[in-house]
Amino acid sequence: MHSELLMKYFKFFNFFILLATLLLAGCISSTNSRHPVSSMHSTRKLAQDLIEQDWHVFVRFPWSRFRERISRDFQPDKNVFVNNAQDALASAVPVSLSFTVDKALTNDEKLAVTITWQRKIADRNTGDLTLDEGKCTIVYLKEAMGWRIYQVQGSSIFAF
Amino acid sequence: MWTHPLLRIFFFVSCFLFVYLSTPQAAEVYYFGNASSQSSEFNQKYSLKERLTDIFDFKTGRQMAERSGQISGSILTQIDYAQVSGNRSKSFLNNGWDYLSEINLNLQEKLWRNYNLEGQLMLRKTDNPRIEPRRDVRVKEYVLKIMNPDNLFLYGDFYTELSPFTLSNSLEGLTAEIQPNESLAMKYIVARKNAADEAAGQYQRNVYGAKMDTFLFTHSPAISKARLGVQAITFQDDSSTLARTSSLEDLKNSVFSFDGEFSFTRGFSVNYEFARSFYLEDEDDADLKDQSSGNSFHVAPQVQWRDTMIRHVYNYTQPDFHTEGGSASPDKIQHLTTLDHRFNRQAALSLMHNYYWDHLAGSSLTKRTIYDEKTVSLNLVPIAARESLRTRWYTSFNIRNSDDQANSAESETLTLGFALNDQWRETDIGFSYEYRAFNHEADDSQNDYFNRFGITLSREYDVFARRLYLSMAPSVDIRRTKRDENKDVNVNMSFSGQYDLMDGLLSRFGHNLVDSDNARPDSDYMNNRSYVEFNWAVGKEKDMHLVLRGDVNRYMHEDGTLNYKEIQTVLKCILNF
Numbered sequence: 196m197h198s199e200l201l202m203k204y205f206k207f208f209n210f211f212i213l214l215a216t217l218l219l220a221g222c223i224s225s226t227n228s229r230h231p232v233s234s235m236h237s238t239r240k241l242a243q244d245l246i247e248q249d250w251h252v253f254v255r256f257p258w259s260r261f262r263e264r265i266s267r268d269f270q271p272d273k274n275v276f277v278n279n280a281q282d283a284l285a286s287a288v289p290v291s292l293s294f295t296v297d298k299a300l301t302n303d304e305k306l307a308v309t310i311t312w313q314r315k316i317a318d319r320n321t322g323d324l325t326l327d328e329g330k331c332t333i334v335y336l337k338e339a340m341g342w343r344i345y346q347v348q349g350s351s352i353f354a355f
Numbered sequence: 356m357w358t359h360p361l362l363r364i365f366f367f368v369s370c371f372l373f374v375y376l377s378t379p380q381a382a383e384v385y386y387f388g389n390a391s392s393q394s395s396e397f398n399q400k401y402s403l404k405e406r407l408t409d410i411f412d413f414k415t416g417r418q419m420a421e422r423s424g425q426i427s428g429s430i431l432t433q434i435d436y437a438q439v440s441g442n443r444s445k446s447f448l449n450n451g452w453d454y455l456s457e458i459n460l461n462l463q464e465k466l467w468r469n470y471n472l473e474g475q476l477m478l479r480k481t482d483n484p485r486i487e488p489r490r491d492v493r494v495k496e497y498v499l500k501i502m503n504p505d506n507l508f509l510y511g512d513f514y515t516e517l518s519p520f521t522l523s524n525s526l527e528g529l530t531a532e533i534q535p536n537e538s539l540a541m542k543y544i545v546a547r548k549n550a551a552d553e554a555a556g557q558y559q560r561n562v563y564g565a566k567m568d569t570f571l572f573t574h575s576p577a578i579s580k581a582r583l584g585v586q587a588i589t590f591q592d593d594s595s596t597l598a599r600t601s602s603l604e605d606l607k608n609s610v611f612s613f614d615g616e617f618s619f620t621r622g623f624s625v626n627y628e629f630a631r632s633f634y635l636e637d638e639d640d641a642d643l644k645d646q647s648s649g650n651s652f653h654v655a656p657q658v659q660w661r662d663t664m665i666r667h668v669y670n671y672t673q674p675d676f677h678t679e680g681g682s683a684s685p686d687k688i689q690h691l692t693t694l695d696h697r698f699n700r701q702a703a704l705s706l707m708h709n710y711y712w713d714h715l716a717g718s719s720l721t722k723r724t725i726y727d728e729k730t731v732s733l734n735l736v737p738i739a740a741r742e743s744l745r746t747r748w749y750t751s752f753n754i755r756n757s758d759d760q761a762n763s764a765e766s767e768t769l770t771l772g773f774a775l776n777d778q779w780r781e782t783d784i785g786f787s788y789e790y791r792a793f794n795h796e797a798d799d800s801q802n803d804y805f806n807r808f809g810i811t812l813s814r815e816y817d818v819f820a821r822r823l824y825l826s827m828a829p830s831v832d833i834r835r836t837k838r839d840e841n842k843d844v845n846v847n848m849s850f851s852g853q854y855d856l857m858d859g860l861l862s863r864f865g866h867n868l869v870d871s872d873n874a875r876p877d878s879d880y881m882n883n884r885s886y887v888e889f890n891w892a893v894g895k896e897k898d899m900h901l902v903l904r905g906d907v908n909r910y911m912h913e914d915g916t917l918n919y920k921e922i923q924t925v926l927k928c929i930l931n932f
Contacts, residue, residue, distance in 0.1 A: 235459040235475050235496070236429040236931065255809055255830055255847075257787040258770050259732060259749045270519055270682035272689070274709045274728055278753065281770070285793065285803055285834075288845055290869055290882055291908075293447070295486045298496050300514040300525055307514035307525050313447045313485060319834065319843060322871055322880040322912055324445050332525055334514070346523060346682060 235299075242299040242308040245335060245342050246352075253280060253353055254289050266336045266343035276347070283355040287316040290324065292352060297330075304337040305345065312352055327355075398423075398465040410464065413932060424464035431457040433927040435483075441919035445910060448921050453483040469503045475511075505534040515544060517566045517586040520630035520651050521610045522680040524548060526562055537573055542566040544588075548680070551596035556603055559596040562680065564588035580618040587611045590679040594639060605638040607646075608679040627654040634677035649676030651683050662697040670711075674718045686713045686720065701736040714758075722759040728752070743778040765796035772807075785811035799837045806833045821855040841874035859892040880912040902927040 252261050262277050269276055294312035301307075309332045316325050329350030336345035347353070401409070401423040409417075410424040419425055433455040437448040462474035477496040481487050498511035509530045516523040528546025535541075548560040566586035572578040589609040597603065612630035628651075635646045651672040658665045667690070674686035689711035697703045707730045714723035730751035738744055750771040757764035772789030787809045795801035813826035827850050834843040851865035869882040888904040908921040 235461055235477060239459075255828070256807070257772060257774055257789055257809060258751070258791070259747055259772065259774060260787075267693075270523065271684045274691070274707075275684070278728075278768075281768075281791070285791070285805065288869065288871065290910075291884070293485075298512060298525060300496075300498075300512055302514045302516070305514060305516070309525060311486065315445075315447075317869075317871065317880065317882075320873065320875050320878065322873055322878040323917065324910065326445065326447060328447075334523065348524070 238301060238306070239296050239299045241342075242296050242306060242335075245306075246294065246308065246310065246333060249333075249344060250289075250292050250352065253284075256281070256284050263340075264344060266338060266345045268336065269344065270346045276353075280353045283353065285319075287319055287325070287355050290315040290317050294352070298332075306335040306337070306342065308333050308335070310352075312350075314352060316355055397469050398467070398471070401465070406464070410462075419463055424462070426460065426462055428458065428460040428932055430459075430930045430932075431455070431927065433925060435923060435925040437924075438922045439919060441910075442917050443919065445917060445919045446921050447485055448923065453481070455479070455481040455483060455486060466501065470501055471503070472499070472501050474499045507532040513546075515542070517542065517544075517564055517588060518584065518612050518614045518628055518630075518681070519653070520612050520614075520628055520632075520678055520681045520683055521566075521586050521588045522562075522564055523682060524562075524680045528562070538570045540568045540570070548590065551593075553597060558592040558594050558603060558605060560606070560679075561591045561593055562588065563591070577620055578618070579620045580616055580624075582616045583613070584615060585611075585613045588680055592638075604636060604640075606679070607633075607635040607638055608677055609633045610678050610681060622660065623656070623658055625654065625656040628652070630676070630678070630681075630683075632676050632678055634675070647675040647677070649673035649685070651676045651678075651685075664695045665692070666694075667692045674715055686715055686718050687711055688715065701739060703734045705732040705734075706730070722757050722764070724755060724757045724764050727754040727756070741777075743776075745776045746773060748773045761797060763797050766801075767794045767796070768792070782812060782814040785809075802837045804835045807831070818854070821857075823852065823854045825852045826850070836874070839874040843874050844872045846870040846872075856889075859897060861890040861892075863888040863890070877913045880910065880917075882908070882910045884908045898931050900927075900929045902929070 249264055252264055258277075258281060261280060262273075265273050265277060267273065292312060292314045294310040296308060296310055298309040299306065309330070311330050312328065314327045314329075316327065317323065318325065327350075329352070331347060331349035331351055333344060333352075334346035334348070335342040337343075406423045409422040410426055412422065413426075435453050435455075436451070437453070438450055439446045439448050456479070458476075458478045460474075460476045462472070464472040466472055475496065475498045476494070478492055479487060479495050480490070480492045482490050487493055496512050498509060498513060500507060500509040500511075502508070507530075509532075510528070512525065512527050513530055514523075514525045515530055522544075526544065526546035526548055527550075528544070530546065531541075531543045533541045533543075542565065544562060544564040546562045548562050549555075549557060551557070551559040564587060566584060568582055568584040571581040571583065575581075587609070589607070591607050592605045594603075594605045610630055610632045612628055614626070614628035616624070616626040618624035630651045631648065632651070633646050633648050649672070651670075653668070653670050655666060655668045657667075670684070670687065670689040670691075672683050672685050672687050676683055676685050689709070691709045691711075692707070694706045695703070696705075707728075709728040710726070712723055712725040714720045728751065730749065732747065732749040735746045735748065736742055736744065737746060751769075753768040755764055755766045756762070769792045770789065772787065774785065774787040776783070776785045778784070787807075789805070789807040791805040791807075793801070793803050807830065809828065809830035811826070811828045813824070816823040816825070827848075829846070829848045832845040832847070834845075836843075846868070848868040848870075849865070850867075851863070853861060853863050856862050864887045865885070867882075867884045869880075871880050873879055884906070885908075886904060886906045888902060891901045893899040893901060902925070904925040904927070906921070906923040906925075908923075909918075910920075911918050
């Protein structure tokens with residue numbers, strides 16, 4: 196009973212935040228200002244885009260293209276990482292990935308993105324779906340050709 | 356705190372060196388910058404009134420160069436509704452409404468001399484268990500830093516590195532990076548890797564570390580970089596952060612290393628690291644009182660001569676080497692050689708040979724496995740007059756061999772393929788083919804052979820004076836095994852587009868199909884996912900975005916009990932200020 200009541204209050208609170216946001220937006224927009232886009236917001240957006248791109252390349256997996264997305268200095272071993280990804284794709288078909296960016300931290304030329312993810316993969320033999328969940332930190336290194344994966348800590352989205 | 360005697364010595368030596376080397380400017384380091392920062396531009400002085408006016412000025416849109424401080428950020432509010440029917444155990448979604456609110460705040464403020472303050476905070480509240488297991492307001496990320504071009508003092512969440520073997524991790528706590536002069540740089544860390552978590556079964560893991568780098572020949576015309584570094588890190592579980600139970604491990608791990616980089620302006624460079632680790636899996640376990648220790652060494656010389664680059668990497672890591680915050684592959688010796696050569700603007704070749712093995716002295720493995728991997732890759736522009744036409748040809752051959760009687764790990768993997776990209780009549784075209792053969796010598800039933808084909812097409816159109824972008828990427832993946840004469844055929848078809856409906860109103864749409872025709876009876880399936888999204892940038896300055904998105908996902912299997920359907924609608928409001 197108490198939990199239902201709490202849920203109602205919680206839902207009301209979220210609607211209130213939405214309304215407040217819209218009102219605030221109205222006030223700010225009417226001032227005709229030039230507001231900078233939040234740096235934290237843009238870092239998180241970049242992190243989200245990079246992971247989506249890398250997942251897309253992984254799913255289609257021309258070997259050379261996925262290899263290109265991994266930094267030459269990948270820690271601890273680029274070849275082991277790429278070979279494991281190739282073996283994973285031989286064992287199952289990735290169907291979908293959804294994730295939420297928890298942290299996106301930058302340091303010099305690195306971007307460390309911590310995500311909580313949910314993934315569906317289909318067994319190659321039976322077609323049955325397996326649902327996995329995990330948390331990992333993907334570290335990107337900024338190189339001349341763009342952002343490249345430098346390290347994957349925790350439960351990797353590229354390993355089944 | 357500094358549990359290992361060597362760590363204590365290192366800490367005191369680095370503190371002494373810091374005080375000694377920075378004495379002439381000691382006061383300035385903390386309060387007024389230092390000699391090397393004199394050349395940097397100093398902040399002008401602001402009155403308190405000016406500072407308050409600037410920081411709460413959301414109207415004029417002045418850039419940071421024209422003001423003393425600024426608050427910016429974004430607010431996200433999202434409501435989504437999901438409906439799942441069929442076999443719900445195959446879906447992550449739950450029927451009903453979910454809410455998500457996020458606030459990002461950034462603070463910038465000019466301080467004394469050339470010091471600046473930056474703060475960031477991200478809060479999240481949601482009832483969606485896929486995003487957060489708890490429903491209260493969560494501080495997901497926060498940081499407060501004071502810095503100038505030479506020094507940084509930071510409190511909060513940060514990603515930091517000392518060296519590959521010692522530390523490269525996201526931490527929470529305090530760090531200071533100090534550069535007293537151009538020949539010396541230091542870093543100190545007092546933080547935690549994770550908080551105590553009863554559900555995950557872990558104590559709070561504290562992290563203490565320090566690093567010192569010396570830069571030599573800083574003004575030499577022939578040497579671009581000469582760095583000598585020494586660092587130490589310790590990870591220590593704090594068993595007082597949770598009620599003690601026998602199932603929780605009380606870990607202790609310390610790693611010391613020295614490393615360096617040396618590069619001539621042209622021709623040759625080398626980097627190296629030697630590390631020693633001390634590891635105790637569980638301090639509270641009476642049977643595990645012996646601390647293990649191990650060494651790791653890495654060296655990578657590189658020669659560049661005209662359009663040719665050769666690099667060799669040697670790694671040696673003992674089985675007992677353990678690093679909690681860094682990266683290493685224990686029980687391994689590796690030789691990795693790469694050669695890159697550019698013939699001309701049209702052709703570039705890359706060769707790689709990777710040879711490594713395990714089962715070193717002290718290993719717990721029962722047999723040695725040797726890996727021998729070779730790859731060749733050629734980038735070619737076949738027609739000089741048509742630079743948009745680019746091809747890549749590649750092959751790799753991996754051999755795995757084990758020294759046990761049955762040769763149980765012996766296998767060969769061959770991959771070869773090519774990719775082609777071009778632009779024809781404003782359409783971007785891509786085609787790729789890849790063949791992969793895996794042969795397990797001891798067990799034929801594990802063999803499999805893949806043929807993969809992929810096409811990408813994308814083009815922009817002008818429809819009713821608005822931009823329409825369409826992209827399509829079909830691919831087929833055919834797999835053959837020794838277990839079945841039939842083949843598995845997987846077809847993947849993704850289609851997406853974007854159309855600017857009116858000024859500030861974007862539409863996005865897409866469809867993805869996975870159709871699998873498997874060799875095994877009653878195992879075919881099809882997955883269809885479609886979405887459409889409208890993104891409306893509200894206001895003259897487009898500060899606010901209202902996003903409405905609909906998703907439908909349907910999975911159909913020959914075994915009807917596995918079928919399910921998901922419908923999801925999302926309304927999102929993002930405000931940047």
